[in-house]
Amino acid sequence: MAATASTSSSSNPFPFPSRRPPDDTLFYAVYPLPLPTKLPAPALVATLQSLHLTLLSHLGPFLSSHLFHRDPFTLSLPSDPAAPCALCASPPVPHLHGALRFGDSLPDEWLAASLLFALTRAFPDIAARAWDSDGEFLLIEAAFALPRWLDPESAPNRVFIFRGELHILPPSLFPETPSLEAALAAVHDDSIDTRAPDAVQAAIQRRIAGLPERAAENLHTARINVPAPVAKVLKEEPCLIARAVEGFYDRDIDTMKHAARMEKFLKGPSGEGVEMVRTSVRMTRAMYAQLVQQNFQAPRGYPMPRREEGPEKWMEAELGMKIACGFEMMYQERRRQGEEGKGSTWEIYRKTLEATGCFKGLLPGSEEYKRVMENAMQYYKSSTLYSRTREILSEPVRRIDEILSMPYSAEEFKGVDLPPSDDESWLYGGEGELNAELRERQKELEEYEAAKKHRKSQKQSVSGSSKSQADQFKLGEITESMQDFVRNMSSFEGAEVPANRREMKSVDLDVNQFFKAMESVFGGSSREQAGSDDGFDRKSSSSDMDFDDSDEENAFDEELDDKDMGDSFMDSYSDALNKELSSTTLEKSFARAPRTGTIDEGPSNAAATDGEMTPVDVDLNLVESILNSYSSQQGLPGPASNLLGLMGVKVPPDGKKS
Template sequence: METTTDPDSSFSSIFSHNNSRLPDDTVFYAIFPDFAIPSSSSQTPTPQLYSQLQSLHLQILHFISPLTTHYIWQHQPFNLSLSSTTTATPHHHIPHLHGHLRFGDNLEDEWFVVFLLFQISNRFRDLSIRVWDTDGEFILIETAFHIPRWLNPDTSTNRVFIRLGELHIVGRGRFPSTPTLLDSLSYLANSGDESRASELVQSAIKNRIGDYPERAMRNMHRVRVRVPMSVAQVLKHEPALVSLAVEAFYDRDIDSMKYAAKMERFLSNGSGEEIVQVSIRMSKAMYAQLVQQTFQAPKCYPMPPRSDTTVYMEAELGMKIACGFEMMYQLRRQEGLEGKGSTWKSFRESLENSGYFEGLLPGSKEHRRLMENAEEYYKNSSLFSRASEMMSAPVRRIDEILALPYSADDFRGQELPPSDDDSWLYNGEDELNAALQERQKEMELYNLKHEKKEKSKEQQDAGASSCTNLDDSGLGDIAKSMQAFVHKMSSYEGAEVPENRDLKDVDFDVDRFIKDMESVMRRPVSEDTGRDVELEEGSSSDMDFDESEDGSDIAEPSGSTFMHSYSDALNDELKDTSLNKSFVRAKEQQPLKEDEGTSNALQDMDEDFSPVDVDVNLVKSLLDSFSSQQGLPGPATNLLGLMGLPIPQDPKKEK
């Protein structure tokens, strides 16, 4: 079994989420069969084991072939490679299959890969599969409203896997601290359904990938184009090469434009090259990249007059594809000769990071000498031959195709399907709004569940609330109405007094926004309540352990912790002042009777600074203000009158 570094392993480790060289638009995956899990980290893989891996490799590729045959990938097709112990870190000496795929602007490629991995795990039952991108475990983002709350980017390492066609999570009950990859794989192979994520998690994933592979086919766009005969010949034999042509066109620079200006390979007869009409398939992302780019045809390229709009549009799109083929062909041919590309860049970066150039200025004599030595060493390494082969592979295939006999008659008289409707390119707002509404519904359901939990806790903690200590005279309603007044929306015309104490909704739902903000900053709820919600959400028993260090399911924000500490310090400062005698404390609540007036509402203060009862203080202050008016108009009378609240007279004052 060959163990040298392959092109897919040009990164320091396929398991590294933080490698600075990882492209931002790449998805990575690794497949671990149970038979390859060693009993200990020191166990050495055998040749027989690699033979089993090779057999599994071929079976998987054969299984997914019908699903991917007619799909045009944005940059590169789905691929799998056998692991190499020379590229694994000390903690990852586990034979496996792995691959990566750059999806670029076409996010559908990434989720199609996820669908394929779920299908593979459903077909081959003894596999544990990891999938991630540079955002980490991106599947967790899709299921964010349903996963256990302790699970986040910092705690998800070696915990999230695809197995048996479903998502599995290695819980903290089994491994309180971060498990090793070997520990997690061994646990998954023997745990059965214990690690299976909740039904809501499975449902969220199913909603995202449930309509594949049909959705993948709907992501294709068929269009008629007019291209040079040589381009038509290449597309006839290798339709997937259109992705490389679109990529070269979309990422063109000044150097590659020089190749397009000459069109030496695909317009060898100059403007005399015959242009033929063909129908090609590409992804919708590719089509958008071509259509929305303004590009002037090279002087040597034959273009029809603009008078025939349909013919001109087909020729313009074909011209962009032909120029893309020319740029891709020439660039890859040059890079193939030099054996450079991404592997050379990685090799050069490793030299720079290791201090090989000793801080020398680029372009200096000594720097050039060291660079020449590095290039010479690189050309003699296996990396050079592999990079050269990889970069020049499309070039060799194109040369093979164009070496075959072909003529314009091969493309004449064919019945071509009409171009697909491209209104989706201009009317994507409805699809975006539908996606946003779906997310909004998820958020509303999530908030509703936790509002119920908060209300349940508030009812438990209410106890001897200040409002319950007020009698039927309506003093409790004063506090409620004042709270309603404070929370009522105001405008440039001033504050709105609650009409008949019946709050009405406003057009702009600011209350929901405020509640959402409060829910973020609210203190943690009790452990039992948190567990009830997790059970309600369908979590497995392994997910129902304490959600945070203190047993609550929502970690208290650092800002909230600071505010409580600040409040305690402030209370200590005010404890010895006369200010503490100005407020009614929660433990001092006494029933407020109409015949007793406000003078008996308070008892002597204890020495400890107990919490202030806001409602009682509010009612007391209003009644004191009303009493001091001695029946004359004043702020308290006007405010409470607007609210429709009658104020009882103080019997002692009347006497």
């Protein structure tokens, strides 16, 4: 691989730059679903061509009557459907694509987005996506409603327009960035819910509401006074007004030289002068603002009326003069660039070569500098970018030449009923619209902050209740409940779970009634004998009583001797068992009670050593075992929670996992 890379770089001394998307361009792609990836190349091209014609036919009525600020909305096939797409920067996935320069007219970007929503709504088996230099601009519009996991790093191949709605692939479906094929398959699968939340849908729909039907509100009609060739071009190709305004607005010193001469649009084919005519032109509001708001002196020799003839006539002539100069500058500059095959792409290419050090150490104008520049130019002309640039630059020039080659005269523009110029108060009274937009954004921000504060208060409430529950909880309840459970009556059917001690009622004992019941069982002398026991004197007792006492004492002594022998055996057995277990790890598996001191009595301590095992704290080990089992359940049902619940013990949630 390294060898291949080095060979490639050595064979390409003037590499083309990886261009960043222009700031004023919207890119979009349309995908047929399911993807026809298994079709052979001819069938795939035919499928895409059929889809292309179908979509453009659907949009035809609107596109034929609407005017865009820079470029019109178009769709085209990739040059090679089986190869990666350079425009979309995507793998070889069957699709149609397009790029729309909207310039300073941001409404055109949203108009194009609305067309994509309309297409996917009209054709349920296609999906689309759109992006610009900022990335997923649809998500930016719905920023306050987006899920927290969605950010620019996680958004690639997750956002699509499908069936007139926005779809976002969640991380539960694709933890990592999905491939484009897998993402489109998931969007098309009806069993998978990829529809974006309602709040996101509402934010997008607010922006495209009424589009494309409402797009005409962004257009402005004006009457102008222009040379007849300009009027003829506008009559045949109204969309070329965008190129003329662009040429006027982006003018520089070099292009203004063309406007000073006006060789194309102010002179006839034989060099004679042309007649001025009155016509009407429609443009976007952004175009109109770019023309009106700039001061521009008419070139020498350009026919302009006197200001005394009236402000209306002067405004029509001045606006027409700017448009005519824009046509002249655009035509001459594009013709020159088309012949040379240069343009903005060549300038970017040249600046990139300078930045990469191709001309390092070379003095501009020197022989070596010219040689390297000539080699770079030859390499540029051999690329497909050169031919494509020439075609794009020459297209308006060829079309203008075709129109002006047809016979025409100024008479066809006379006596025509022209529509009146639109009111231009919007140009100066946009403060109310701006304030309304700011209020809408402020409202969105306030709603977002309120929702955020509500979530925070809910979280604090939950943590507070957990804390109070933890404060009320006592570990002793576990041991007490377990002891009650062990001591409770059991049989072959199992043990009975003790009732909740908090709900148990206290027992009332009537002592007098208790003794009366005892007397009825044992006889009436029981209480009297019990009362005389306090003053009983063994010396005044009868011989029978003495005999009985001696027998009882002998029996008691024998019982003590037996008990001492049993205790001695248990102590010895316990010492032997502890000594044997002290060499194992069993001691470390139990929590033990701390030593309270050294006991000197008893035979079991005579052989005590430093390694003697301390007593096991049964209650502590019980609590630790139950709590460890409860924690391992991770909030799910399990034996520990079931047992504690039956015993009426509520354990607070694990604070480390909340």
